[in-house]
Amino acid sequence: MVRIHSIPLICTLVAGFIIPAFAHATLGEAPSVDHDLSAMPAQSKTAAKSTLKSTVKSAPLFTIHEVQTGSGSVREYANASGIVFGIAWSGARSPNLKTLLGTYAQDYTDASQAQARIPGRRSRSVRGKNVTVQRWGHMRNVGGRAFDPALIPDGVKIEDIQ
Amino acid sequence: MKTWSTLLILISTFVVSACGKPSSGDDETPSSRITNGKTLPTISGDNVLTMDVSTGGGNCGSSTDYINKPCVSVTICNADGSHCSPINDLLVDTGSFGLRVFKSVLDSNGITPIQVTTSGGNLAECVEYGDGSKHWGPVAQAQVKLGNESAVTVPIQVIDSSYVDNGTDADCTGGETGPGTGSGQGAFNGILGVGPYAQDCGAGCAVNAGNGNYYSCTGTGCSSSTAALAKQVTNPVSALTTDGNGVILMLPDLDFGGNTAASGYLVLGIGTRSNNTLTNVTAYPMDASNMTFTTSYNGHDYPGFLDSGSNGLFFPDTNSSVSGCSGILAGWYCPSSTQNLSAVNTAYNSTTHGSVSFQIENFNTFWNSPNWVAKEIGGASGGLLNGQFDWGLSFFFGRNVAVGIEGKSSSLGSGTYWAY
Numbered sequence: 001m002v003r004i005h006s007i008p009l010i011c012t013l014v015a016g017f018i019i020p021a022f023a024h025a026t027l028g029e030a031p032s033v034d035h036d037l038s039a040m041p042a043q044s045k046t047a048a049k050s051t052l053k054s055t056v057k058s059a060p061l062f063t064i065h066e067v068q069t070g071s072g073s074v075r076e077y078a079n080a081s082g083i084v085f086g087i088a089w090s091g092a093r094s095p096n097l098k099t100l101l102g103t104y105a106q107d108y109t110d111a112s113q114a115q116a117r118i119p120g121r122r123s124r125s126v127r128g129k130n131v132t133v134q135r136w137g138h139m140r141n142v143g144g145r146a147f148d149p150a151l152i153p154d155g156v157k158i159e160d161i162q
Numbered sequence: 163m164k165t166w167s168t169l170l171i172l173i174s175t176f177v178v179s180a181c182g183k184p185s186s187g188d189d190e191t192p193s194s195r196i197t198n199g200k201t202l203p204t205i206s207g208d209n210v211l212t213m214d215v216s217t218g219g220g221n222c223g224s225s226t227d228y229i230n231k232p233c234v235s236v237t238i239c240n241a242d243g244s245h246c247s248p249i250n251d252l253l254v255d256t257g258s259f260g261l262r263v264f265k266s267v268l269d270s271n272g273i274t275p276i277q278v279t280t281s282g283g284n285l286a287e288c289v290e291y292g293d294g295s296k297h298w299g300p301v302a303q304a305q306v307k308l309g310n311e312s313a314v315t316v317p318i319q320v321i322d323s324s325y326v327d328n329g330t331d332a333d334c335t336g337g338e339t340g341p342g343t344g345s346g347q348g349a350f351n352g353i354l355g356v357g358p359y360a361q362d363c364g365a366g367c368a369v370n371a372g373n374g375n376y377y378s379c380t381g382t383g384c385s386s387s388t389a390a391l392a393k394q395v396t397n398p399v400s401a402l403t404t405d406g407n408g409v410i411l412m413l414p415d416l417d418f419g420g421n422t423a424a425s426g427y428l429v430l431g432i433g434t435r436s437n438n439t440l441t442n443v444t445a446y447p448m449d450a451s452n453m454t455f456t457t458s459y460n461g462h463d464y465p466g467f468l469d470s471g472s473n474g475l476f477f478p479d480t481n482s483s484v485s486g487c488s489g490i491l492a493g494w495y496c497p498s499s500t501q502n503l504s505a506v507n508t509a510y511n512s513t514t515h516g517s518v519s520f521q522i523e524n525f526n527t528f529w530n531s532p533n534w535v536a537k538e539i540g541g542a543s544g545g546l547l548n549g550q551f552d553w554g555l556s557f558f559f560g561r562n563v564a565v566g567i568e569g570k571s572s573s574l575g576s577g578t579y580w581a582y
Contacts (some may be wrong), residue, residue: 001174070370092366092452093374094290112294116345118493119228120473121256122292122552123543136543136550137292138257138469139355139362141452157456 026102027084027131028148031076032063044128045129063124069095077161085151086161090143094135101146104123108146169506202414202426204289206439208310209430211235213254215413215555216534217423223251223341226423227349229534230473230555232411236354237399238273239305239316246307246560247271251341251351252427254411255471256565258355259362260395261306262297265322266339267351275302278393283378283385285393285448287319288299288334289362295322295348297321298337300379301389304423306398308430314401317393321352332415348460353471354393356409356428358453358565358578360400368394396501400567405431407570408577410438411470415560418521420528420536424559432564432581440562444516445574445581446509453578457551459505464551468563469552472554475520475540479507486542487525488558494525494541509579520557535559 062085065076072091076084089095098105111128118124123136135144145161152158164343211234218226227281232254239246239262249263249271268275278285278301285301299322305313323337327508338348355362367373373388376386376394400406429438443456448455448467457466460481474494479486484503487496509517524540538558557563566577574581 028399054215070372071366071374092363096374109336117293117295119293119349120230120471120554121493121541122469122472122550122554124292124294126294135292135294138261138363138453138467138471138552139289139291139357140359141454142290142292142466 026100027087027104027146028151029084029102030082031063031078031084061156071095074100075162077147077152077156079153083151085153085156086145086147086158088143088145088161092140092142094142094144097133097146101131101133104128104146104148107131108133169374175263177182185503190329202412205412205427205429205437207429207435209308209435209438211309211428211430213411213413213426213428215426217425217426218534218551220425221250223254223351225343226534229539230536231350232356232413232428232555232558233350236261237307237313238268238318239307239313240274240366241303241305243274243305243313245272245274246305247273248350252354253350253471254354255353256355256357256411256563257408257467257469257471258289258563259292259357259359259397259472260318260355261304261316261352261398262319262321262355262395263352264338264348265299265320265325266340268320273304275304275318275320276422277302280376280378280387280393283380283387285317285387285389286377286379286384287362287375287389287395288337288377289319290376296334296337298323298334299325301376301393301395308398308402311402311405314398316359316401319395321348322382326381332340339481353398356399356448356565357397358408358448359396360397362396363389364396365391385468397567399430400570402430405434405438406567407434407572408432408564408566410562410564411558412562413555413559416535416537418538419523419531420533420538422533422535424535432566439573440564440581442562443562443574443581444514445564445566445579446507446514446516447512447575447579449510450568451576452576454550455510455555455580456508457505458508459503459551464469464549466505466551466553468557468565470555470558471538472552473556474491474554475522475556476543476550476552476554477540478549478551479542480542484522484540490530491525494539495522496520496524496526498524500524500538518553518557572577 003153067074071093074089077086107128112126133146214221221235235250237248289297291541298321307313323339340347341348341351363375376389377384410429431438433439454465487494504519523537523539537559564581568578570577
């Protein structure tokens with residue numbers, strides 16, 4: 001299980017994105033600001049990762065913007081242009097996906113409602129027209145990821161979004 | 163026995179991977195359908211509940227809803243004890259905490275729990291499960307009688323998807339609407355969460371309003387709310403005086419390929435009486451922050467957990483010889499031949515570990531058999547390399563599995579732990 005880190009506020013790293021147009025920036029947009037995710041206190045950090053694989057890269061394939069919420073953490077994966085192509089979360093509860101998915105939210109809702117649940121499972125993958133949402137876990141310990149397959153940079157695997 | 167209408171609904175909604183199984187075509191009574199591979203010794207006592215698995219009768223309600231579904235009956239009363247009624251078809255779930263029952267079931271049995279209030283409104287909760295289902299509805303006090311134990315008064319969730327509009331805060335739309343087996347329904351009357359925590363959220367929800375679980379509702383809507391520990395939906399086992407330190411699930415071993423049904427026991431308390439004192443088990447303390455220990459499988463370490471509410475063995479599909487099923491059975495494993503596998507469970511912060519041998523058979527073969535319970539069935543869990551190893555009910559057959567509640571001690575140790 002991904003641990004929730006104790007991280008100081010590094011607001012300067014994300015300050016550039018705090019503009020009204022991106023007040024609810026989410027999947028497909030620039031990384032969100034802390035208060036987008038919920039009303040709860042949050043801490044964030046941004047880190048550049050060349051890749052999670054062993055391949056040596058001179059430039060980062062993506063950056064990770066991590067936000068600590070009151071019930072876990074959310075990590076937004078942005079490409080070199082600063083567009084979020086994937087989101088992962090872990091913690092006691094899932095974050096509000098309606099907020100995180102933004103313009104993809106209805107796509108997910110439609111696909112989710114069209115796909116009946118399978119009793120007895122603790123995981124589910126929902127594939128919408130443009131977004132895939134995978135969730136797993138049990139009460140008080142859940143995780144998941146959401147991504148737009150069309151936005152994932154070359155060289156990045158789905159499981160890198162974690 | 164399934165009806166044509168049920169079958170058609172199931173086919174049209176593709177809820178066929180776990181329910182809507184091909185009928186064995188029989189009309190037998192529930193008792194004669196129990197053909198356990200082995201028989202458990204009879205256990206009796208005030209702390210013992212008979213636990214049926216997919217019996218399609220007895221404690222599991224009138225229909226065989228889905229495979230590997232463990233069910234008990236519990237007596238639920240008004241908070242003042244003025245009226246009680248036994249409620250069957252409650253899923254025994256070591257992966258959740260507290261009692262949740264559909265409102266329609268409580269209503270039809272004349273049970274009226276008392277609403278729990280919080281600052282400015284009525285306390286309600288949105289619970290989500292790994293399969294994407296949700297339970298929305300108010301939190302209310304009721305008396306709960308487990309077995310022949312004295313009743314305990316605890317907050318339960320009244321599952322009611324039509325409860326006052328939860329607004330945009332809760333994002334709990336699409337909650338299960340009732341106990342039936344149709345689309346969007348639970349396929350049970352409720353859930354008895356007997357996992358290793360006393361409350362379904364814990365300290366975080368007591369101080370953090372934006373917890374995502376709890377809401378304060380008025381007649382016009384709901385807003386995020388804290389919930390004091392005493393107001394949170396509470397595992398009724400934890401409220402027992404003598405037997406409140408956990409539970410033991412006792413299920414018989416099965417024949418290879420499964421059986422039509424099974425029956426065992428949900429025993430309250432660990433080492434508190436002669437009937438719940440286990441020998442020859444190993445205790446595995448878990449990480450109390452997230453209810454996991456480490457399961458090492460196929461060269462990877464995963465967060466592992468024992469979950470009777472999952473109906474198979476679900477683990478990341480990193481082993482190419484354990485191939486997946488296709489079509490309507492996608493998500494289950496359908497290896498061309500039965501696979502003999504093993505994993506090592508290691509206790510949290512401890513060197514205690516033990517190997518578990520298990521098998522995965524072709525789910526399509528099981529699906530087309532007359533059987534509803536099996537040890538050798540499994541499927542892929544989400545997350546791949548960062549996924550989880552979910553030891554579902556298949557793991558529990560042929561074992562006594564103890565679940566030690568957080569902060570409570572027994573002869574096996576101090577909770578949280580599993581022992582088997």
